[in-house]
Amino acid sequence: MLFRTIREENASAIAKWQHFFDHAKWGMIVCDGTTNTIELMNPEFARMHGYRVEELTGRPLAYVFSEACKAGLQETLQLLREQGHHVWESWHVRKDGSEFPVQIDATAVTDQGEVVYQVFSVQDITARRRDEDSLRESEARLARAQAQGKLGSWLLDIRNDILEWSAECYRICGLSPGSPLNYQAFLDCVHLDDRECVDLAWRAAVAGGNYDVQHRIVAHGRVKWVRQRAELEYSSEGYLLRALGTTQDITELKQHEAALLKSQQSLRELAANHEKVREAERTSVAREIHDELGQYLTALRMDAAMIGIRFGEDNPELTRLVASMKHTIDTTIGVVRNLATSLRPGALDMGLGSAAEWLLIGFQERTRIRCQLQVLPEEMNLDEERTTAAFRILQESLTNIARYACASEVSVRIEQADNILTMEIRDNGTGFDPAEVGRRKTFGLMGIRERVLQFGGESRIDTALGAGTCVHIRMPCTSGVAA
Numbered sequence: 001m002l003f004r005t006i007r008e009e010n011a012s013a014i015a016k017w018q019h020f021f022d023h024a025k026w027g028m029i030v031c032d033g034t035t036n037t038i039e040l041m042n043p044e045f046a047r048m049h050g051y052r053v054e055e056l057t058g059r060p061l062a063y064v065f066s067e068a069c070k071a072g073l074q075e076t077l078q079l080l081r082e083q084g085h086h087v088w089e090s091w092h093v094r095k096d097g098s099e100f101p102v103q104i105d106a107t108a109v110t111d112q113g114e115v116v117y118q119v120f121s122v123q124d125i126t127a128r129r130r131d132e133d134s135l136r137e138s139e140a141r142l143a144r145a146q147a148q149g150k151l152g153s154w155l156l157d158i159r160n161d162i163l164e165w166s167a168e169c170y171r172i173c174g175l176s177p178g179s180p181l182n183y184q185a186f187l188d189c190v191h192l193d194d195r196e197c198v199d200l201a202w203r204a205a206v207a208g209g210n211y212d213v214q215h216r217i218v219a220h221g222r223v224k225w226v227r228q229r230a231e232l233e234y235s236s237e238g239y240l241l242r243a244l245g246t247t248q249d250i251t252e253l254k255q256h257e258a259a260l261l262k263s264q265q266s267l268r269e270l271a272a273n274h275e276k277v278r279e280a281e282r283t284s285v286a287r288e289i290h291d292e293l294g295q296y297l298t299a300l301r302m303d304a305a306m307i308g309i310r311f312g313e314d315n316p317e318l319t320r321l322v323a324s325m326k327h328t329i330d331t332t333i334g335v336v337r338n339l340a341t342s343l344r345p346g347a348l349d350m351g352l353g354s355a356a357e358w359l360l361i362g363f364q365e366r367t368r369i370r371c372q373l374q375v376l377p378e379e380m381n382l383d384e385e386r387t388t389a390a391f392r393i394l395q396e397s398l399t400n401i402a403r404y405a406c407a408s409e410v411s412v413r414i415e416q417a418d419n420i421l422t423m424e425i426r427d428n429g430t431g432f433d434p435a436e437v438g439r440r441k442t443f444g445l446m447g448i449r450e451r452v453l454q455f456g457g458e459s460r461i462d463t464a465l466g467a468g469t470c471v472h473i474r475m476p477c478t479s480g481v482a483a
Helices: 002-023 042-047 073-083 126-149 167-173 183-189 190-205 251-310 318-344 346-350 354-367 384-403 434-438 444-453
Strands: 027-032 038-041 084-095 100-109 114-124 153-155 164-165 209-218 222-234 240-249 372-376 411-416 420-427 458-461 471-477
Touching: 027 042, 027 126, 027 434, 038 042, 042 084, 042 114, 073 084, 073 114, 100 126, 100 434, 126 153, 126 167, 153 167, 164 183, 167 209, 167 240, 183 190, 183 209, 183 372, 190 209, 190 222, 222 251, 251 318, 346 354, 346 384, 354 372, 354 384, 384 411, 384 420, 384 444, 384 471, 444 471
Parallel strands: 372 411
Antiparallel strands: 027 038, 027 114, 084 100, 100 114, 153 164, 153 240, 209 222, 222 240, 411 420, 420 471, 458 471
């Protein structure tokens, strides 16, 4: 009874193994340990090769390998005998002659040190190879795109302090691909003068800020500029897990930027020199008009008056003619004075405060717009160029107010403190949309900005529709001082 139960259990186990062998979704074969001939196989192995089971039974194992792979098969089998287990990839041949890639997992079964038979598990990895090839192709395209854009990608594992770079990151930083990396290794690539600010930017990002920083690195002894950006990922508990970022080589961009800034500075210097020459010419012309032409007109009026006195007593017609000449000469003298004043107001020689007061008095008389002026201190220590520039800015601002603002009040505050000249010109007019004005060529506002920039200052315009306008000016009183 006991032996029958054991036989039934063995038969049940054998049936289970047979069912598994017959229905496995990968190929399985058993080969003789000495001759390497195929003794057993499951239907899947025969199917994947395009044969029936009986067609392959008794064939040598090398029969299903491609010609290119047969050469190293004996060495592989010897390695299997020595190690008892081996996994490798190879190429098999179907009945129709087509080749396909396989992964083989082999085990050598021994008895008293001798290999009795070998069990091979064979998987068709065509789909996997196709996916791997597609992945490699995608990675290659990504690498080419990154190389063309000079933009590398990186991943920082915070918990394990492991930094992974794309090939382009290695190229940008001048390191050999595959070099071990961590955050400190990256900092070692950063220019010594920039390390502290880069580290501070990273710590600020870890604390919840954005990580977007431009800095220098040193690669193969050459200084480069890069831009680093990153997105940080946190766990559900709020712990920082990793950072995914990019590194872009912006060295050429910085060079172009420096060249552009140099060109802009040259243009501003040229414009400043042009403005200086123009102001000098205005001063010279105004002086010539006032001194020379004014004197001649005054002399001419005196001569006309003398003619009237000497010859007009008995000649009423001559008296009327002389009176008309004197009136014409007086009008011409007024025009000459206004012309000289418009070229360069004499009040400028008295300082910015006096010139601003004179300008506002005339503006109020012409436009009926109430004006207020505050100057601190009353005596300012400004050179002629800055005094003229500030006066022209005020003059241009008042012109804009008269043309567009529809204002009823204007207040001007001028202050000199800590070697900085500050001027605010405020009106209660209609204001304007800065975005709309920015799309047009507003040479008046552009002139204000450029006059300030040529002295290293800054300008700002605060305005909105219906809220009035305020022009803010900050200008260093001496060269080399930042506003």
